[in-house]
Amino acid sequence: MSITHFPFTAVVGQDDLRLALLLNAVSPAVGGVLVRGEKGTAKSTAVRALSALLPQVDVVPGCRFSCAPAAPDPACPDGPHEPGPGKARPARMVELPVGASEDRLVGALDIERALAEGVKAFEPGLLADAHRGILYVDEVNLLHDHLVDVLLDAAAMGASYVEREGVSVRHAARFLLVGTMNPEEGELRPQLLDRFGLTVEVAASREPGQRVEVVRRRLAYEDDPAGFAARWAADEHEVRAQVVAARALLPRVRLGDTALLRIAAACAGFEVDGMRADIVMARTATALAAWAGRTSVRKEDVRQAALLALPHRRRRAPFDAPGLDEDKLDEILDRFPDEEPDPEPEPGPGPEGPDDGGDGGDGGPGGGGGGVPPQSGGPESGPETAHAPDTPDEPAGAEPAGEAPEPEPSAPRGGAGGAEQAAVRAAEPFRTKMLSVPGLGEGAAGRRSRARTAHGRTTGAQRPRGQLTKLHLAATVHAAAPHQKARGRAGRGLVVRKDDLRQATREGREGNLVLFVVDASGSMAARQRMSAVKGAVLSLLLDAYQRRDKVGLITFRGAGAELALPPTSSVDAAAARLEKLPTGGRTPLGPGLLKAHEVLRIERLRDPSRRPLLVVVTDGRATSAGALGGDPRELSGRSARLLAAGGIASVVVDCESGPVRLGLAGALAADLGGPAVTLDGLRADSLAGLVKNVRTAVTSESSRRAA
Secondary structure, X not given: OXXXXXXXXXXXXXXXXXXXXXXXXXXXXXXOEEXXXXXXXXXXXXXXXXXXXXXXXXXXXXXXXXXXXXOOOOOOOOOOOOOOOOEEEOOOEEEOOOXXXXXXXXXXXXXXXXXXXXXXXXEEOHHHHHOOOEEEEEOHHHOOHHHHHHHHHHHHHOEEEEEEOOEEEEEXXXXXXXXXXXXXXXXXXXXXXXOOXXXXXXXXXXXXHHHHHHHHHHHHHHHOHHHHHHHOHHHHHHHHHHHHHHHHHHHHOEOOHHHHHHHHHHHHHOOOOOOHHHHHHHHHHHXXXXXXXXXXXXXXXXXXXXXXXXXXXXXXXXXXXXXXXXXXXXXHHOOOOOOOOOOOOOOOOOOOOOOOOOOOOOOOOOOXXXXXXXXXXOHHHOOOOOOOOOOOOOOOOXXXXXXXXXXXXXXXXXXXXXXXXXXXXXXOOOOEOOOOOOOOEOOOEEEEEEEEEOOOEEEEEEOOOOOOOOEOHHHHHHHHHHHOOOOOOOOOOOOOOHHHOOEEEEEEEXXXXXXXXXXXXXXXXXXXXXXXXXXXXXHHHHHHHHOOOEEEEEEEEOOEEEEEEEEEOOHHHHHHHHHOOOEOOOOOHHHHHHHHHHHHHHHHHHOOOOOEEEEEEEOOOOOOOHHHOOOHHHHHHHHHHHHHHOOOEEEEEEOOOOOOOOOHHHHHHHHHOOOEEEOHHHEOOOOOOOOOOHHHHHHHXXXXXXX
């Protein structure tokens, strides 16, 4: 039974999203689109509905790789094909699950048959299915790195290569790459981000009338999908006809010198790297003109193309949200006088799209008239700037009754007491030293700690568990060699049986859960250290992003500790919470460590394979036990030893400063069984202090205890 998707023309508002998708339908050379936005904003709904608007494709009958009958791929595994009449079929939209294996994406070679029977048996993967269609990746920012690498190769070469121990298969793989993502779950690797031609920011409408229309039409669709689609069939037909007409007009669109100068100036003005942005902008502006039924590119086409093609490519500081300064863009474009417009030979290439009653900005399905985006890029058409999640209410700065302020000789009046102090700006981030978890893990692919992975250097061989993936040829031959005489083939070639096959074991890197426990008490602020501390934590967050880690943030101050940010893949969210972090009050170090123990216990149940790394940022002082009572120093020591007993890898960032130092952070690190690193010693280019990582420290601590 076929699935009836929500009609594209029934999506409320979301002008930029619909326009970007339709421009790719008009000109697939634009290079796809990345849709960024919060959950529940119709990202997936609009993408799945796009396939119904694409023209049909002619394919060679029986070819599993969708070869064009007029020009079949000479290297097609199902070929060779003779040019001739083809068979028309709808364009496919193929979904790539985030947890898919590499064999599911690129296809699988039957190594056992290839070795034992000499048969090159190849089962096509999703890249073959998506050829000449759409490859859609929902939550693309959560895609494993090895799949990202495969997508990058296929997108760059227009072909997929599958190689297994000398047996190779190649087939064409040209597809429209469409991805959706929620920025709160983490950002996308820059290499893959640049492969998306356009990017769009979407958000749910705050206008009650539009939200009502979303709900009304979504409920109507769920009650009767076929009937709802039938009511929008005429609008869908009109938009489909306009796509076909725009495709026919596209080769006749002229991109003048002035338009090219504007494109080059915009790319240079926003300091984008490389030349891909210029090419994508040129293709997008040409598609915009064709979609509007014109044969020449105008300034508004270049402006809209810049708003869609440059936000994710412009050079920006770490943790900056994507987006363009539209005033700066207009200033750049206005430097060049308009060319004399060519007379348009006839009206637009196809029927005008139905009027869209929505004013844009809604995320849900439904509403908004015909749903065809505006045909020119007005000022309101640019993508909205992504915003960090709201910071939760911070606890009041007043100390509980009966609890004296923490003494701090050099603190200004009220600085180290119960009064909350305003948040200070973080110092500039820097490149940090490598911190890793000891041992060999099996977690998600990343770039921090050693782990058994599907990719990496080969470290050994084992019998395959289930389907054979990576053949270890030498081990297989070694296993088969002693049995050749018994198999009656001695001297007449090697006989390999299934029991002889050995699979390679590989070692690479994994991502970890990096949990920050940050001291925000008055003792940290009194010496004006908080700016440097925030800069150090931001630097570690940037390092965690680059190493594909999850991060969490616990802060402790006053009477207790709080989980400021639950473990997430969004380091941007952690940076936003840290930037607004207030300081003041006493130092409940013990409750902060106990909070970390509880968070890590829960996360271990959720994701047992992801190993944690605890980063405690403090000067080591403990002046409050919070609601637990007792001696603060004794509580912090017991809490640290509890974490060490659980095998939690830890590192202490020692924030103590001044000529006289108490060494409390070093004592805390000893209880945790990890190293202590000063703020200066955390820098990758620093020569101060002893260079250590968690692994060496744990080894040293184990040796000390054994002695």
